[in-house]
Every structure is written in C-alpha cells, then in structure tokens.
Amino acid sequence: MAIKAGNMATRILVVDDDPVIRDIVSAVLRRAGHEVIALSSSKDALDRVDEIQPAMIVSDVTMPEMDGYELTRRLRAKPSVAQTPIIILTSHDSAQEKIRGFESGADDYLTKPFDPPELEARVRVLLRRTAALPSQAPQAKGKTIAVFSLRGGVGVSTIATNLAVALAQLWNCATGLIDLALVGGQSALMLNLSLRTSWADLARIPTESLDAEVVRKVLLAHPSGAYVLAAPNRPEQGEPLTGSQVSRVIAIAKEQFPYVILDLPHDFRETTLAGLDNADQIVVALAPEMASLHATASALDVFETLQYPQQSLRLALNWVFERRGLPRKDIEDALQHPIDVVIPFASEMFVPAINRGVPTVLEAPTSPVGALLEDFAYYLSQADHQQNPPATPSPAWQRVAARLQQRQQKRA
Ligand SMILES: Nc1ncnc2c1ncn2[C@@H]1O[C@H](COP(=O)(O)OP(=O)(O)OP(=O)(O)O)[C@@H](O)[C@H]1O
Numbered sequence: 001m002a003i004k005a006g007n008m009a010t011r012i013l014v015v016d017d018d019p020v021i022r023d024i025v026s027a028v029l030r031r032a033g034h035e036v037i038a039l040s041s042s043k044d045a046l047d048r049v050d051e052i053q054p055a056m057i058v059s060d061v062t063m064p065e066m067d068g069y070e071l072t073r074r075l076r077a078k079p080s081v082a083q084t085p086i087i088i089l090t091s092h093d094s095a096q097e098k099i100r101g102f103e104s105g106a107d108d109y110l111t112k113p114f115d116p117p118e119l120e121a122r123v124r125v126l127l128r129r130t131a132a133l134p135s136q137a138p139q140a141k142g143k144t145i146a147v148f149s150l151r152g153g154v155g156v157s158t159i160a161t162n163l164a165v166a167l168a169q170l171w172n173c174a175t176g177l178i179d180l181a182l183v184g185g186q187s188a189l190m191l192n193l194s195l196r197t198s199w200a201d202l203a204r205i206p207t208e209s210l211d212a213e214v215v216r217k218v219l220l221a222h223p224s225g226a227y228v229l230a231a232p233n234r235p236e237q238g239e240p241l242t243g244s245q246v247s248r249v250i251a252i253a254k255e256q257f258p259y260v261i262l263d264l265p266h267d268f269r270e271t272t273l274a275g276l277d278n279a280d281q282i283v284v285a286l287a288p289e290m291a292s293l294h295a296t297a298s299a300l301d302v303f304e305t306l307q308y309p310q311q312s313l314r315l316a317l318n319w320v321f322e323r324r325g326l327p328r329k330d331i332e333d334a335l336q337h338p339i340d341v342v343i344p345f346a347s348e349m350f351v352p353a354i355n356r357g358v359p360t361v362l363e364a365p366t367s368p369v370g371a372l373l374e375d376f377a378y379y380l381s382q383a384d385h386q387q388n389p390p391a392t393p394s395p396a397w398q399r400v401a402a403r404l405q406q407r408q409q410k411r412a
C-alpha cells in the first residue's frame with residue numbers, strides 16, 4: 001500500500017554490504033511507497049548522511065569497516081541525525097544482540113530472515129512515532145473499542161459486530177460500528193444491511209470538511225441501535241482514505257455514540273493505526289494455534305513500541321476450529337498477558353448467524369455463546385454504566401445482572 005506523498009517524509013537510507021539483502025530491503029521499502037537510497041558501506045553512510053537527510057535508517061550489523069552498532073553510535077553523535085529512527089537488521093536472534101543494538105542507540109531491531117510485512121510495519125510505526133503528532137483535542141465521551149488481529153479469520157468481525165449490537169441492547173443506546181477493513185470489510189453484510197453508503201462516500205471529503213452532518217448521512221442504521229460505517233464495495237474506493245480522515249470520523253462518532261466499535265483489518269496501514277491510536281481499549285482476537293500466537297506476539301510488540309498502555313489491552317481467545325489447540329495457560333505464558341474471554345468453537349451458532357446477517361447476541365441471546373458475548377460486552381462497558389443500574393433496565397441488562405448474581409452466589 002503506497003503512502004501518499006505529503007503524509008510523511010519517507011526517504012530511507014539502507015546500509016548493507018550484502019547486495020542481495022540490500023536489494024530485498026530496498027525493494028520492500030520502495031514497494032511500500034518510500035524513496036530508498038542504498039549504500040554498501042557504513043563509512044559512506046556516515047559521510048553522506050547529512051546530504052541525504054533520511055527520515056529513517058535501516059542498517060545491517062556485520063559490515064567490514066564499521067559494524068552497524070558503531071555506525072549507529074556515530075550517527076547518534078551527529079545532531080542532524082540524533083533523532084532519526086534507526087532499525088538494525090541482524091542474523092543473530094539473541095537477547096544479547098538486541099541489547100547491544102538498543103545500547104548503541106537503535107530504535108528497533110529485526111532478525112534476518114525477516115517477513116517483508118513485518119519490516120514494512122516496523123518502518124511505518126517508527127516513522128509515525130517520530131512524526132510530530134498534533135496535540136489531541138479534548139476527549140469526547142464515547143468509549144472506543146477496537147477489535148484487532150494481525151492474522152485473518154480469527155473472528156475479529158464477528159466479535160466487533162456482536163459487541164456493537166450487544167452494547168446497544170444492553171444500554172438502550174445507539175452505538176457506532178466503524179468498519180476499517182477498507183478492503184473487503186464485512187460488517188454491513190454481517191448485519192444484513194445493504195451497502196447504500198460507505199466509507200467510499202467520505203473518501204474525497206477533506207478532513208476539515210468532515211462533520212457530524214456529513215458522517216450521519218453515510219451511516220447505515222440497524223434495528224438493534226447499531227449504526228454502521230461500512231467498508232466500500234470495491235477495494236480501490238477506500239484507497240484514498242487517510243489516517244487523519246479516519247481520526248476525524250472517530251472523533252465525530254465519539255460525540256454521537258456512547259460506544260464506538262472499530263472492526264480493524266489485519267495490517268498496520270495508516271488508517272488502521274489511526275483506529276488503534278484513537279481506541280480507549282483494544283481487543284486482540286486470537287485462535288489457539290501457533291500462527292495466531294505469533295501474530296499476536298508481533299502485534300503486542302508493536303503496541304509496546306507505540307506506547308499503548310498495557311491495561312487498555314484485552315485478549316479474546318476464539319476457538320474458530322474444532323481440533324485440539326494450544327492450552328490457554330501456555331498462550332498466557334507466551335504472551336505474558338492474561339486472556340480475558342474464551343469463546344468456544346460454535347459453528348452451529350456463528351455460521352447461520354453470518355449467513356442470515358443476524359449476530360449471535362440477537363439470534364440466540366440466551367445460548368451459552370450469546371450469553372458469553374453479552375457478558376463480554378458488559379465487561380467492556382463504561383465504568384459509570386456499570387456502576388449505575390439503568391432506570392429502565394433492558395432485557396439484555398437483566399440477563400447479564402442475573403448471571404452476575406448467580407456467579408456471586410456460587411462464589412459465596
Ligand atoms: N467461535 C467460533 N466458532 C466457530 N466459528 C467461528 C467462531 N468465531 C468465528 N467463527 C467463524 O469464523 C469465520 C471468520 O470470522 P470473522 O469473519 O469474524 O473473522 P475475521 O478475523 O474478521 O476474518 P477476516 O480475515 O475475514 O476479516 C466466520 O465464518 C465466523 O463465522
């Protein structure tokens with residue numbers, strides 16, 4: 001996905017004496033829309049860095065004249081590049097090497113062989129962190145919950161749509177469901193809403209012109225109280241959307257709705273990062289298998305780089321398959337993070353729900369999975385909602401309250 005000119009300074013200096021690696025790294029970064037200047041020697045890099053003025057430097061470790069750590073140290077000593085992000089690429093995956101890298105002043109560290117998307121993601125994250133962020137406007141009242149995974153098919157959209165509907169039912173309020181899976185997003189489909197309007201209608205409106213009126217016109221109303229900003233019908237229609245448009249739309253939605261749910265895609269593109277940045281809470285969905293565990297670990301790593309507070313993360317372990325999977329405890333140990341909810345395999349619930357466009361919390365609210373999702377929505381609710389029982393409790397609220405009481409009695 002190309003980064004549009006003007007969004008960020010994107011000249012990247014790549015330093016590697018190995019022509020093959022140099023070409024691969026350069027190709028990955030060029031494909032991501034960056035301008036790349038590749039040099040084979042660290043001495044050259046040091047001599048020419050002032051003239052090149054890169055926005056970022058990606059350097060190999062093992063090089064003949066001067067290794068990557070030494071290069072980083074010397075670059076850091078130059079005022080012109082003291083703040084420039086540096087990523088070190090090495091073939092040694094040891095904590096020792098990692099520490100050496102950080103001690104020399106590098107900002108991030110990637111082990112060869114690397115996944116191109118991972119390099120891309122880390123570059124983007126670092127560029128963004130160094131770009132001066134405009135000061136945040138005062139926070140609006142709605143709570144924004146992002147649902148995310150770096151791997152597809154683990155139930156992100158299922159969780160997001162059920163949350164948006166369950167929260168609307170619980171608190172008798174309108175909720176926003178913003179589909180940021182701009183390519184192939186299915187929130188509207190999952191709620192059986194026809195794609196009359198979508199993000200495509202906002203794509204050409206400049207950020208400054210986006211207001212409550214404009215946004216209201218493109219929302220699709222669901223009978224439950226959820227209002228959906230759907231993904232475009234065709235992939236290219238979402239292409240021109242920028243992070244600043246997304247941030248603006250979320251800010252507007254937060255003023256209208258007590259809850260705004262974000263259905264995020266499996267990437268770290270600009271519009272996804274805007275969603276994550278604006279979230280009060282991030283629910284990371286994962287399945288009990290190695291690939292998903294790995295993707296979750298990478299995502300948590302990136303969140304740490306972005307300095308998202310640990311306490312805003314929630315993990316949802318979703319059994320999207322029936323076969324044996326990794327035990328919960330092993331996953332928690334590997335991620336060093338507790339799992340907040342475990343959703344059992346329940347194709348008999350989810351498949352018909354998706355086919356008919358009726359989320360499980362509406363189709364079967366009293367089934368075990370329906371109840372679980374309803375309880376999870378309650379658990380994610382705003383503190384003052386939880387603390388003050390509604391004047392006219394909704395049926396959903398009454399069900400949750402009854403279950404809470406049951407559990408308390410069991411414990412006593
Ligand atoms: N606990 C579960 N048990 C059985 N099937 C499930 C479960 N959770 C989700 N599914 C099914 O898995 C499929 C993928 O779910 P979903 O589309 O929500 O995932 P996603 O992470 O948004 O995927 P995508 O990569 O398509 O965006 C759907 O068909 C859904 O019905």
Ligand SMILES: [Mg+2]
Pocket residue numbers: 156157158181185186
């Ligand atoms: Mg999805």
